[in-house]
Amino acid sequence: MRNILSVGFLFFLISLSTSCSxxxxxxxxxxxxxxxxxxxxxxxxxxxxxxxxxxxxxxxxxxxxxxxxxxxxxxxxxxxxxxxxxxxxxxxxxxxxxxxxxxxxxxxxxxxxxxxxxxxxxxxxxxxxxxxxxxxxxxxxxxxxxxxxxxxxxxxxxxxxxxxxxxxxxxxxxxxxxxxxxxxxxxxxxxxxxxxxxxxxxxxxxxxxxxxxxxxxxxxxxxxxxxxxxxxxxxxxxxxxxxxxxxxxxxxxxxxxxxxxxxxxxxxxxxxxxxxxxxxxxxxxxxxxxxxxxxxxxxxxxxxxxxxxxxxxxxxxxxxxxxxxxxRLMDLLIKGVALNDSVNYRVDLGIRRREVEVADPLDYYVSGSIADLGDLSVFYGYEEIDESGLVIVPGKTYEQPINFDSFTPDDAVELLRSGYLAATTAESFSGALHNLPIIVLSGKKEIPFGTAIGSPTNFFLQKEDILKFAVINGYLIDLAIPEAIRWKQKVL
Ligand SMILES: [Zn+2]
The missing domain is CATH 3.40.630.10 (Zn peptidases)
Structure with a gap:
């Protein structure tokens, strides 16, 4: 602080001597x-x-x-x-x-x-x-x-x-x-x-x-x-x-x-x-x-x-x-990804996440959905994927129930790499919060998936028959270098 004030005083002297305006x-x-x-x-x-x-x-x-x-x-x-x-x-x-x-x-x-x-x-x-x-x-x-x-x-x-x-x-x-x-x-x-x-x-x-x-x-x-x-x-x-x-x-x-x-x-x-x-x-x-x-x-x-x-x-x-x-921001922006109706077409996909409060509102889980699609060239993403040839594919469910006590994030990534986007667990876990990088379904349930605006964002991005990325609840996982993400999910 002393320095600043003395610089200020010096400037005061200079401005007195050099300028009247x-x-x-x-x-x-x-x-x-x-x-x-x-x-x-x-x-x-x-x-x-x-x-x-x-x-x-x-x-x-x-x-x-x-x-x-x-x-x-x-x-x-x-x-x-x-x-x-x-x-x-x-x-x-x-x-x-x-x-x-x-x-x-x-x-x-x-x-x-x-x-x-x-x-x-x-x-x-x-x-x-x-x-x-x-x-x-x-x-x-x-x-x-x-x-x-x-x-x-x-x-x-x-x-x-x-x-x-x-x-x-x-x-x-x-x-x-x-x-x-x-x-x-x-x-x-x-x-x-x-x-x-x-x-x-x-x-x-x-x-x-x-x-x-x-x-x-x-x-x-x-x-x-x-x-x-x-x-x-x-x-x-x-x-x-x-x-x-x-x-x-x-x-x-x-x-x-x-x-x-x-x-x-x-x-x-x-x-x-x-x-x-x-x-x-x-x-x-x-x-x-x-x-x-x-x-x-x-x-x-x-x-x-x-x-x-x-x-x-x-x-x-x-x-x-x-x-x-x-x-102009999305949490995740995927550029030029292929969707399929009766023909293939390419769109930019803008995904936003929101926090959803649970019974104890000081806790929450995260839910991602498609916020916009089409030409999103005026938008930016906190994370962006701009890679040609990516196709959206739905994931499979791993039917053998997992044990929460022993199942690790690394185990989850192994399942993802094998094309499983969801694991299953007992019905009694429904609604429980977890931080595994995979969807966990209680009992017999489908993976929430869609490509319309508002749809939940759970899918793989595939290129030439190789799974490159998983998108789960709007979060991106690079299957080549999966990073530990501290996220919050709910057992569905
Ligand atoms: Zn306010």
Whole structure:
């Protein structure tokens, strides 16, 4: 930090001596070096949350254990009586409010907030200047997990199936009323609305997932820009600057059509510069732990730039230069594969996977299906196969029942290589979860298979009579070099 500040001071002297006009963007906007943000994220990661699915009960001890640097209050209860907390930090006059998980299954930023709490309680780590700057200038109010009932089921909506982020005007849900009143009572100058988006958005003009998407929501139908909204845009430009160093080309910008029922739009309208952060997808990060780290980094930097007023050095133009979000990704894209009706024809096949909750919603299995087919040349895949001559063929079922205790992933791969796509087991295992790279059928059942849109994706890809790949529940297995995939399946 000392280095950055002294470089900034040097630039200040140079700009005094060389120019009288104000540059487009001053290069001395106080910022935290990316390496420092990375180091802080690593040091202060809250290890109690290693995956996206955790409950309100899992979270409570980590609120209660906070030091006296935080003041705490229960703002109210959800429909099912779960407490919604606020934690305040800092003695400054600039008020900032951050809230997460209005949608119960969007927990990435909640994890990052607990990392941030750990950071704010840290000491003797070289980050004192940052921490002091925040504490002296800001009064930060955190509201983690606004929708605890949704989090319990790991679904978007609350216990009455109301989307909290469309309930600002009616205020039917107690959780929406709590959040609305929290803003009205506190009147923050800045607000951070923390969400997750699906993993299929790209940054327009590229094949990159929009790992983080941003928006300074509109406050009217005309999508006008006043000081309140432009300040949100400038803070976003500062976040984007960090992200472009860390994950170049992985940032998208949401459409700013006014949504009269949403919180961001209404908070903006009421004078709180509101910033939407949406955590998207990143290759090989199904639990979004890298994306959580990005959240930590950009939120910490944004708070620092609000504390120092550094954000005022950015321009609205730079906000509009961030590429738009575009939905162009598939989990698996198979190009030019042969299907057969009475004739052979070739199509691109786009496959997407979804997580399906089981009785315990903190557990789930994965189900893949055909999302689109035809000319998918404008789409990209997290995984892609582009190999001429591939033909889809259904798999066989290995009829001799397997013993779950002794059957290994290697055994499963051996069966796949012999043309078996499914193994069988006793009826009593129906519905059990497993992580074998093969379909497991209980009793006499057929392998779910089809080539229409929406069909389950369980088949082999064959080339010149040789089985090359297996696709099971939308996951790809290269039969020549099968990798261990940590997936979750259900015994059918
Ligand atoms: Zn959301």
């Amino acid at each position: 104000r540059p487009e963007r001053k290069l001395d906007a106080p910022t935290i070096a990316v390496e420092d943000l990375r180091r802080a994220a690593e040091m202060y990661r809250e290890k109690a949350f290693p995956v996206r699915r955790f409950s309100h009960a899992d979270m409570i001890p980590h609120i209660h254990k906070r030091s006296n640097l935080f003041s705490q209050e229960i703002l109210g209860q959800s429909i099912e009586g779960r407490d919604i907390f606020r934690l305040d930090f800092g003695q400054g006059t600039k008020k900032v409010m951050l809230w997460s998980q209005m949608h119960g299954n969007e927990s990435t930023a909640t994890m990052a907030l607990f990392d941030l709490f750990n950071f704010l309680e840290g000491a003797d780590d070289g980050f004192e200047e940052i921490r002091n700057t925040l504490a002296e200038n800001l009064h930060i109010r955190f509201i983690p997990m606004v929708n605890p009932d949704g989090a319990e089921r790991f679904v978007r909506r609350n216990a009455w199936e109301i989307d909290l982020n469309r309930d600002f005007l009616h205020g039917t849900s107690p959780e929406a009323v709590i959040l609305k009143q929290a803003r009205d009572n506190f009147e923050p100058r800045f607000g951070f609305n923390l969400h997750d988006q699906n993993t299929y958005y790209t940054a327009k003009g590229s094949r990159n997932p929009a790992t983080i998407s941003v928006l300074a929501p509109a406050y009217d139908e005309a999508t006008s820009i006043n000081d309140v909204r432009s300040n949100a845009m400038k803070v976003i430009v500062g976040m984007n600057e960090i992200l472009q160093k860390e994950v170049p080309g992985h940032v998208g910008k949401y459409n700013d059509a006014f949504e009269p029922r949403a919180f961001g739009d209404n908070f903006q309208k009421r004078g709180t510069s509101t910033i939407l952060i949406e955590s998207g997808g990143y290759p090989n990060d199904p639990e979004k732990q890298y994306i959580r780290r990005l959240n930590f980094m950009i939120i910490l930097n944004a708070l620092y730039q609000i504390a120092t007023e550094g954000f005022t050095d950015y321009t609205v133009e730079a906000y509009f230069a961030i590429p738009d979000n575009e939905s």
